[in-house]
Amino acid sequence: MTELPKARIATASLAGCFGCHMAMLDIDERLIELMTLVEFDRSPLTDIKTFTRRCDIGIIEGGCCNEENVHVLQDFRKNCDVLIGIGQCAIMGGLPAMRNAIMHSDEPLRECLEEAFINGRYIRNTTHNIPNDPALPLLLDEVYACAEVVEMDYNIPGCAPTGDVIFETLSKLLAGKFRGFERETIRFD
Amino acid sequence: MSDFTFTIDGTEITAKEGQTIMDAADDAGIYVPRLCDHEGLRHQGGCRVCTVKADGRSVSACTQPAAPGLTVENETPHINKLRRDLVEMLFHEGNHLCPICEASGNCELQAMAYRLDMTAPTKFPYLEPCRPVDASHPDIALDTNRCISCGRCIRASQDVDGKGVFGYVGRGIHRHVAANGEDLSHTDAEVTDFAISSEVCPVGCIIRKRIGFATPIGEREFDKGLIGHKISAKRDD
Numbered sequence: 001m002t003e004l005p006k007a008r009i010a011t012a013s014l015a016g017c018f019g020c021h022m023a024m025l026d027i028d029e030r031l032i033e034l035m036t037l038v039e040f041d042r043s044p045l046t047d048i049k050t051f052t053r054r055c056d057i058g059i060i061e062g063g064c065c066n067e068e069n070v071h072v073l074q075d076f077r078k079n080c081d082v083l084i085g086i087g088q089c090a091i092m093g094g095l096p097a098m099r100n101a102i103m104h105s106d107e108p109l110r111e112c113l114e115e116a117f118i119n120g121r122y123i124r125n126t127t128h129n130i131p132n133d134p135a136l137p138l139l140l141d142e143v144y145a146c147a148e149v150v151e152m153d154y155n156i157p158g159c160a161p162t163g164d165v166i167f168e169t170l171s172k173l174l175a176g177k178f179r180g181f182e183r184e185t186i187r188f189d
Numbered sequence: 190m191s192d193f194t195f196t197i198d199g200t201e202i203t204a205k206e207g208q209t210i211m212d213a214a215d216d217a218g219i220y221v222p223r224l225c226d227h228e229g230l231r232h233q234g235g236c237r238v239c240t241v242k243a244d245g246r247s248v249s250a251c252t253q254p255a256a257p258g259l260t261v262e263n264e265t266p267h268i269n270k271l272r273r274d275l276v277e278m279l280f281h282e283g284n285h286l287c288p289i290c291e292a293s294g295n296c297e298l299q300a301m302a303y304r305l306d307m308t309a310p311t312k313f314p315y316l317e318p319c320r321p322v323d324a325s326h327p328d329i330a331l332d333t334n335r336c337i338s339c340g341r342c343i344r345a346s347q348d349v350d351g352k353g354v355f356g357y358v359g360r361g362i363h364r365h366v367a368a369n370g371e372d373l374s375h376t377d378a379e380v381t382d383f384a385i386s387s388e389v390c391p392v393g394c395i396i397r398k399r400i401g402f403a404t405p406i407g408e409r410e411f412d413k414g415l416i417g418h419k420i421s422a423k424r425d426d
Contacts, residue, residue, distance in 0.1 A: 088288050091310050092280075101284045101317035101334070147310040155309045159288035183415060186303040188287035189294060189406050 006036075007056040007174055011043040012076060014069040015096045015143060016062025019160040020087040021045065024059075026163025034167065037174050051079045057173070058082070060152075062089045064144045065096050068137035077150040082173070085155040086166070088188055090146045094159065097143040109141055154178070158187050195259035197241075204255040211239055211250040214263070218424025220417030221263055222272055222304065224279075224297055224391055225339035226251040231348060233340055236279075238272050238301065247271075273305040281313045284320065284334035285392075291401035292393025294409030298337055299392075300416035320365075325374035329385055330396040336366055337392055346384035354378040366394075 013021055021044060027034060041055050042048045058080030064070050077083055088094040099112045113130045117123060146152050156169050165185055172178040194201050197210075197219050204213035209232060214221050225236035234252035241250045242262040250263075262268060279285075279298060287293045323331040338357070343366060346354040354376045358367045370376040380397055383389060387397070406412075 085310075088286075091308075092315075095286065095288055097315075098284075098286060098289070100315070101319060145310050152310070157308045180306065181308055183303055183306060186306070186308055187412075188299055188302070189290075 006039045008041050008053070009038050009043070009057045009059065010041040010051065010055045010076065010080060011045065011059040012061070012072050013044055014060060014062035014072060014090070014146075015065035016087060016089045016094070018044075018061070020061035020090075020158075023087075023158075023160035023163055024166055027167045028163060030163075030167050034170065038170075051075070055080045056082065057084060057170075059084050059086055060090050060146055061086050063093045063096060063146060064140060064149050066137040066139050070140070070149055073146060073149050082153045083146075083150070084169075084173075085146045085152045086158075086161060088157065088159045090152075091155045091157060093143045093145045097145075100142045109139060113139075157181075159189050161187070193255075193257035195255055195257060195261065197261040197263050198265070208255050209251055210241060210243065210248070210253050210255050210259070210261055213255045214250065214261075215420055216423075218421060219263065220420040221250045222301060222417065223251055224276075224301060224337065225341060227341050227345075227389065227391075229349065230341060230344045230389075233344065236275070236337070236339055238275055240268060240271060240275075242268065269305055272301075273307055276301050276305055277307060277311045278313060279337050280307075281311070281315050282318075283336060284317060290335065290393045291396065292335070292390075294404075294406055294412050295387065296393060296411070297391035297416060300411035303411065304415050304417065323368065323373050324398075325372040326378060327374070328380035328398055329373055329378060330398055331368065331373055332394055332396060333365065334394075335392045336394040338364060338366055339391055340366065341389050341391065342366065342384045342395060345386075345389045346378075346382065349383040352377055352382065352384070354382070354384060 011021065040046045042051050058076040060073060060076060060083065064073060085091050089096060093100065099108055117125050117130045118128060156166060158165060169178060192203050192205055194203050197214055200219065202213055202217035202219065211221050211223065211226065221239045221241060223239040225233050226239060232251040234249040237249055239250040240247050243253055243259055276298065280302065285298065287299055290296065293299060320333040322333070340357065343355045343357065346352045353369055355366050356369050357364055359365055368376050378385060385395055385397060
């Protein structure tokens, strides 16, 4: 019997904390089982920076807070058959989206940067400037959920989702048997 | 008039005179989802999450009197879709960031989202309103970003505590719950009030200070079961 070709997975962490990638490692020893079915392409886990070829599954952690996030997300949409958002940041902006509203300002981005680099009580910023090196990706006016930028096929809720939920979801997707989440397993925290 | 019967999703249940559909359903161990209604408080019919079809008409189960022979639809895909839309709109109307909220796991809005399968982003826009945090009181804080205007604190304070610490102000989309004073420290609110107790505020708006994470995330009320499971358990007994 010929061996089935492995599904190719790419992952990226956009405006997230990398916690969802850590949560993927919580799959623990079942990773060995999973790795018989999949192989990784572009991912922080492999340190491959660009797509080597088209992938079956793209997994996105985090929303979009800067232009580089948008480009990466669009690149994933273009190069992946199925795009999965993982965690609350990808689904609804999450913690970074606090800057959209919590700043109580007409210019939330400016106020956020001034608080972070100039006015904050615990800041030691000898230049008194907001970083503006051309190498830094331009911040967006707001933090956007992934689905506001490209079409997402599936979303795994959680902050971070447990290793169990990630493993179950990926296994079922790979087997073509994913029919949504058990209500008892849905968590936003 | 003596006890009478009506049906919910085909199950015949007995109701007493004067009971609402929800009262009778609770007694029979049938859970009707709700946010603005709470045991011990007068019914308001504000959130409409308890909407059911009674003889084909959409009514709020917490205010509609049960009637002999009524045919009520509760757990149908159509009604649950309507309820999910309502809950999604509540998420979009305020600033509900579950990962940073100390009520996460104890929050009825969040638990309702779990129960109604709210997992994907929706097409509604996030309103992202600018709302104040009132931490003036030594023992209590109000984070109105999370308020869903259910009015449970208003009724609890007026009817149970006999105080009137909270009230509605404004009209339409601008209507919101406010403290009846300059800020909360200028009211007679006390941390021992029923209105301030953890069971009254369904979300993380009314915060009792210094106890936020006494119970860790993962071991909280709705980590143990879906919202409404205690009412449904009555039926299984």
